[in-house]
Amino acid sequence: MGDIIRLTAAELAEKLRSGDVSSAEATQAHLDRIAQVDGDVHAFLHVSDHAVETARDIDARRLAGEDLPELAGVPLAVKDVLVTTDMPSTSASKILEGYMSPYDATVVARARAAGLVPLGKTNMDEFAMGSSTEHSAYGPTHNPWDLDRIPGGSGGGSAAAVAAFEAPLALGSDTGGSIRQPAHVTGTVGVKPTYGGVSRYGAIALASSLDQVGPVTRTVLDAGLLHDVIGGHDPHDATSLTTEWPSFAAAAREGASGEVLRGLRVGVVKELPDDGFQPGVARSFRDALATLEAAGAEIVEISAPNFEYAVAAYYLILPAEASSNLAKFDSVRFGLRSEVAGGTVEDVMSVTRDAGFGPEVKRRIILGTYALSAGYYDAYYGSAQKVRTLIQQDFARAFAGVDVIATPSAPTTAFRLGEKIDDPLSMYLNDLTTIPANLAGVPGISIPSGLAHDDGLPVGIQFLAPAHEDARLYRVGAALEALLVDAWGGPLLDRAPALEGGAR
Ligand code: GLN
Secondary structure: OHHHHHOOHHHHHHHHHHOOOOHHHHHHHHHHHHHHHHHHHOOEEEEOOOHHHHHHHHHHHHHOOOOOOOOOOOEEEEEOOEOOOOOOOOOOOHHHOOOOOOOOOHHHHHHHHOOOEEEEEEOOOHHHOOOOOOOOOOOOOOEOOEOOEOOOOOOHHHHHHHHOOOOOEEEEEEOOOOOHHHHHHHOOEEEEOOOOOEOOOOEOOOOOOOOEEEEEEOOHHHHHHHHHHHEOOOOOOOOOOOOOOOOHHHHHHHHOOOHHHOOOEEEEEOOOOHHHOOHHHHHHHHHHHHHHHHOOOEEEEEOOOOHHHHHHHHHHHHHHHHHHHHHHOOOOOOOOOOOOOOOOHHHHHHHHHHHHOOHHHHHHHHHHHHHHOOOOOHHHHHHHHHHHHHHHHHHHHHHOOOOEEEEEOOOOOOOEOOOOOOOHHHHHHHHOOOHHHHHHOOOEEEEEEEEOOOOOOEEEEEEEOOOOOHHHHHHHHHHHHHHHHHHHOOOHHHHOHHHOOOOO
């Protein structure tokens, strides 16, 4: 059984197809792993009590000769920001404790239709605000590489579940880096698709112009397989693109040969100098660039002068949109309601929101409301939108000369739990390199680039491509992954110390 949980989703899918393993066995193996390690990791807020039943149903259909989709029978962890009819959806907030949605998020519905088996809902920062999962109202998730460290955020639960072999695949959401930064600190793969490439219908909104749902996996191919399932036009999402997307799994398979790196122009942003990063992160990034160069890629210095204003612009646009999106938690329509004897509707609303929202959520609502108020709108929100345009122009100029842009996925490796929780600004700076992609709507991938020489923790390299060119990221990501895994003598996650003795 131990071996089943170590398989990639692609490998497991193959074994399911050939009949070597049943979905019920694979699902039970992951549930056993969750029972064994999740007391320490706390990746899950809720574990499904009918996953095995769902798996048995898939097995029966397969036995009956039905032609099932490629990932049918493979277990999947779902970030709690995505609503589900059969499990509570809380966005890790007290205000939604126990909330049952009347419908499934489109990505969840598509995953079910493809035969994936939802295992449970994963932990996150409350309403996806944070970079460490410490802002969850239900307690933090721990990094499987070192249980005293953060798993990244906001999607720390999904990344930790995949890194701890509790699930082969997970869904995340990325508004400013919440898929890519957790991937960076846990040695996993995370993709933020082009804005509009994956439906946001049923993703509890943080900042609607920035949010994207995407895959969290252990390999680039697995991310492509999951992206193929969840992506594509959705009439329920007004910003959903009607683009005909190529197969991202096919792109990953094509990339694995490494041919794609020959002559590939990789842009490196000169305004993001080495000394802005932890030495172990900067060195791992340089080494990855050297690997790309040795395989025939050309490293080109580019200028993106407005990237340095991205974090500042983001922390006006995001709170502005969040303050509006979160207004619906009014004690009447959803979730928590704190009664106030003899109180007015306003009193009930105020007491409920005070009890239901955590400190980071309140901070952002206040920030956003302030930025949108009549006297300050132009100075703050208006200026931030102008910076957003400048960042989009930076990307457009850069992509005229390069095929992809590469950056470290985050400035440091996993920090200790508690280290930044009282210092919002240092928490916000974790997303220095991930936020520009959300502001511009372009796709990004983070793949492991190695372990930092200074603290032995995982580091990720991020690739960014022009909008609609997600397939390019899968080709390039798979090519570099193949070279690195070869050089390491096996996947990075085989070396995660906190997992030793686990299910091996
Ligand atoms: N860490 C960022 C924030 O706190 C990103 C969040 C996200 O992508 N959901 O807003």
